[in-house]
Amino acid sequence: MNDINSLTDNQKHLLCMLRDKDYETYIHSLRVKDLTNDMINIMNAFAVTDYSKKDRMIICKGAILHDIGKLYIDSGVLKKADVLSDDEMRHMSQHTRLGYEAIKNELSDDEHEVIKNICLYHHERLDGRGYEKKAELPMYIQIVSVCDVFDALHSDRIYRKGLNKDECFAIIRGRGRGGAFGGMLVDFLEKVVCDI
Ligand SMILES: [Fe+2]
Numbered sequence: 065m066n067d068i069n070s071l072t073d074n075q076k077h078l079l080c081m082l083r084d085k086d087y088e089t090y091i092h093s094l095r096v097k098d099l100t101n102d103m104i105n106i107m108n109a110f111a112v113t114d115y116s117k118k119d120r121m122i123i124c125k126g127a128i129l130h131d132i133g134k135l136y137i138d139s140g141v142l143k144k145a146d147v148l149s150d151d152e153m154r155h156m157s158q159h160t161r162l163g164y165e166a167i168k169n170e171l172s173d174d175e176h177e178v179i180k181n182i183c184l185y186h187h188e189r190l191d192g193r194g195y196e197k198k199a200e201l202p203m204y205i206q207i208v209s210v211c212d213v214f215d216a217l218h219s220d221r222i223y224r225k226g227l228n229k230d231e232c233f234a235i236i237r238g239r240g241r242g243g244a245f246g247g248m249l250v251d252f253l254e255k256v257v258c259d260i
């Protein structure tokens with residue numbers, strides 16, 4: 065499966081623009097897609113999920129596009145090597161909605177709901193924290209979200225070196241105990257990451 069080929073020409077163009085604007089976010093998006101694909105493989109294998117090939121293709125497409133809205137965030141905020149101010153944080157949090165707005169007219173009926181939900185809600189947590197409240201978080205959003213958090217912690221940032229896997233899981237499990245992520249999801253992620 066070549067996930068990039070599942071994108072429309074305009075979605076590919078947006079992704080190229082993101083690559084040129086902020087290579088880190090571009091490459092993060094591709095890694096989140098790979099992790100999401102591996103998570104679906106293992107969760108299907110353990111019969112925790114039952115995603116079809118087509119479901120997986122759509123969810124992975126959503127994972128590639130989850131941060132596409134960062135294209136519309138000021139570079140100064142996107143690449144700031146310091147803590148964001150409240151205003152900057154508010155601006156950054158717009159990337160979810162801006163991303164969905166940028167691609168919504170090009171989503172097929174089959175994929176619209178899933179990709180919309182991934183773009184809009186990948187920062188929402190089971191404990192109710194996040195940019196906005198969402199009463200229910202379907203499993204595919206939770207999968208992309210936990211992969212997103214792991215990759216963000218594991219990667220080098222302008223303001224810090226990437227954490228090692230143990231440090232990442234200590235943080236993710238800490239949040240999981242607080243109810244942000246289901247424990248089972250973190251166990252599967254650990255299996256996936258330790259196999260890479
Ligand atoms: Fe995001």
Ligand SMILES: [Fe+2]
Nearest residue numbers: 092130131212
């Ligand atoms: Fe992300």
